Amino acid sequence: MRITCPYCGERDRREFYYRGAAVDLDRPAPDAGGEAWDDFVYQRENPAGPIRELWFHEGGCGAWIVVTRNTVTHEMIDVQLASEVKA
Numbered sequence: 001m002r003i004t005c006p007y008c009g010e011r012d013r014r015e016f017y018y019r020g021a022a023v024d025l026d027r028p029a030p031d032a033g034g035e036a037w038d039d040f041v042y043q044r045e046n047p048a049g050p051i052r053e054l055w056f057h058e059g060g061c062g063a064w065i066v067v068t069r070n071t072v073t074h075e076m077i078d079v080q081l082a083s084e085v086k087a
Contacts, residue, residue: 004079007061015059022052022066022085048072054082 001013021044028036050070057063064082069075 001074003067005057005060005063006081007063011060017056017058019054019056022054050077
């Protein structure tokens with residue numbers, strides 16, 4: 001898989017560190033209990049199709065980027081600097 005960094009250009013996926021879905025997550029309260037925290041950590045949506053992901057260009061310029069990627073085809077639909085992404 002290839003990711004295009006806005007600063008460095010197209011690079012191999014191994015230069016990047018995946019940080020998870022780039023969406024607002026409803027975090028449980030600290031005292032919500034084990035079941036709520038288990039659901040938060042392990043029971044996430046796994047949609048087929050376009051999703052937004054947060055990546056860190058660890059082996060390059062150190063940029064945080066938001067990648068819109070199709071989970072079925074791995075097509076890179078869009079890449080933006082995380083600092084420029086509006087929620």
